[in-house]
Amino acid sequence: MYTKKSTLELFHQNLGTADSLLQCNLAQSLDRFAKVEPHIHAFIHENNREERIMNEIDDLSMRYLGQDQPPLFGIPVAIKDLIHIKGLPTYAGSNLPAAALTGQEGSFVKRLREMGVWVTGKTVTEEFAYAGPIPTRNPHNWNHTAGGSSAGSAAAVAAGICPVAIGTQTLRSVTAPASFCGIVGFKPSYARIPMDGIILLSPSFDTLGLFTQDMASMECISAHLIPGWKRFRSDRKPVLGIPNGVYMTLMFDEIRNAFQDQIRKLEGQGFTIRTVDMPWSDELIYGDDLLKFVQGEMAREHEILFEQHKGCYGPAVRDAILAGQMIEEIELDGYRKGQISLRNDLLEIQQREGIDLWVSPAQGGTAPLSGGRTGWAGMTAIWTYAGLPTMSIPSATVNDMPLGFQCIGSYGRDEELIYWSKQLSEVLNSYQLTL
Template identity: 60%
Template sequence: MLLHKVSLTEMMSRIHEPGYSPETVLDPYLERYRQVEPHIHAFVPEDEAEGRLDSEKALLQRTYSGDERKPALFGIPVGIKDLLHVDGLPTRAGSQLSAELLAGAQGSLVAKLRALGAVIAGKTVTEEFAYNGPIATLNPHNTGHTPGGSSAGSAAAVAAGLCPLTVGTQTLRSVIAPASFCGVVGFKPSYGRVPLDGVLLFSPSFDTVGFFTQNLPDMEAAAALLVPDWEAPAAPMPRKPVLGIPKGVYMELMSAEVKGLFGAQITGLEQLGYEVRYVQMPWEDELIYGNAMLRFIEGELAREHEHRFTEHRAEYGLPVQEAILRGQQIPEEELEQYRTRQRELRQDLMELMEQEGIDLWVSPAQGGTAPKNEERNTGWAGMPAVWGFAGVPTVSLPAATLEGMPLGFQCIGRYGEDEELLAWARQLWPCLAGEQPLPVE
């Protein structure tokens, strides 16, 4: 069985029990890793992984050998996408470039995890430089299907119950799509909310660190620890959120089956007293249907790799080579126009939400369920990308299945109001998770 329940909050609650030690969590983790990892390949292969974990356990034991109060994540394994630098582990970013060429300093997020007592379980698999390329990771729900990209390993590790928490990144869709495909919670904070130091960047105007857990309470606990200046509401939200659904081309970016399922979900929420408003959006159809966002990220990708690419072009995979060559032809003036439009759309969305009384935008997280591996498609940018362009916070909640494969329900909040996004989502969670079944025939 490749799926397994694992709860971050349950693990955290046991830390101060008598007799608790890092082995309490890590020994079962290693046993499950031996059983499951060969079937899903969520982690980058690592020589002497068990020896490294033994060293981390021993260090934790020495550091907290007395009666010192143990930190919040003491001994809990956390997977880190192989775009983030981790002291003691190489960064390869899914590429054939040498780890020495890509080496960099560990950033503040990983340092925070370690200060909280987390054990770095390993580096999780990513597509090459988070852009494109073959990946070994398979979907734990059905290994004949993709887990998504590019935070594939992070989502699959959580779905399989290897780790209760993993770190990913998103440029266009790389948190929301894998979360949807793997049936886990994926949270992409507001752009800039989590520092990007220690991250090998793809497109600095988009790139955002995100997180994966199996359920929403676990995500709220992780966010409170890891998102700077987190201030969760002191009490439950006093009313039901008003839900906004974009009019126009955006809601055509999905299969007929997904559209029918989402319509049934919305009908059910309305029957539970949720108000839904259909709103004309402040973006142009060509922003979604055209290639502007792709040109934007490829232009920035080319600039991020300018010095490496000149000397090491042959070591890059063909899709990344071609993207960088296209990006080199895009003038800086065009990129600056995109950046200006980003800031404008962010402001336009905030004003529109105020005018229309919208608390949350909602949509399917993806236009379909996980494609089969032979289709060589790791997801669709349509549903999450425009929100990433605007930099607003989004979360994918496991909400349904189609033909046995998961499909996420995406909630989108106001820029900078990540705490409110998760608090509103907490109200929807019981309905979507089946604890309060939607009254849909």
């Protein structure tokens, strides 16, 4: 249905002049948008979109006329409609009036602009990144979902409309869409990127995430966009850990078979694999505590808006807020303390066992048919709860749909995660498993 073009190709094409780079990326993005957006519905409708884009392009041209261009100059970026963008309304996938939601650009968007990008549009999200029907379709098969709340951002990259997109993750909303759409999805360590200028769902979970088509591109943009980035290199292979317990049962048989084949491939290439007992209870993985935590924080985030606009909320979000209102603050404090405790316990196990990365399938299945569920939290939520950085890399095709391989790093050591995920990606994609 579409032809992928890697981010790096877009980065390095037509590097003769500022204007030629801008015009080339503009033409390509507009052309792809016209061809595929009517089918995948990745973007929020925008009146006078091309006029707004041309104004951004003109501003970039004038600002850097005769000057050195910033590292991401001329790159089109799609941004999830929870994130405030100057000149564009914020709806957050809801029926609330934009005037009640729209705010000022935050520090991350300002960083994007300093790097020389232009905004190709705001992307579709589930209502307040929690739940609700969305129109976005998977570029690999329009009958399937593109994932959860960052679906629009993932689909835009997978369809070649833009080489970079921004999303957010609370429980699975970067990892699942990346896996389903066959692209790279990176959720940095909790609080590594400031969250100002964003409508939050659950402040103890919420993290900005990035989408690209390949690991080399993810390495490039992360170095430019994530505060305090420090180059990491190693002359050894990482030691990989696989959790014992109920965690590795939360997947369909064909996903487990694909993952086992991938692990055998990695072992054959000299990677050390260790299966480890984890510092969490099976009930925490399988129960509803993490969902209750999210709902409790969501109720507090929406306290004023919900009182003023209750009738505008969809049923799933409304029910979640009402449930969250019943959760006592002491219970939420317990969950927050548990986050730090789990983070420390995981680090202790990694140090004791010599594990550099945890690995698993990125999702328990491939993209479901549209109109139903948009992903599974079982493989992702526990790592987000602990605040660890995670990466989904395209690595397999199962039942004619993409499947991501998830890598999980140590808290605050995102540079190591990206370096070693790139190494794993090169091995796994050298044979690209198809089942």
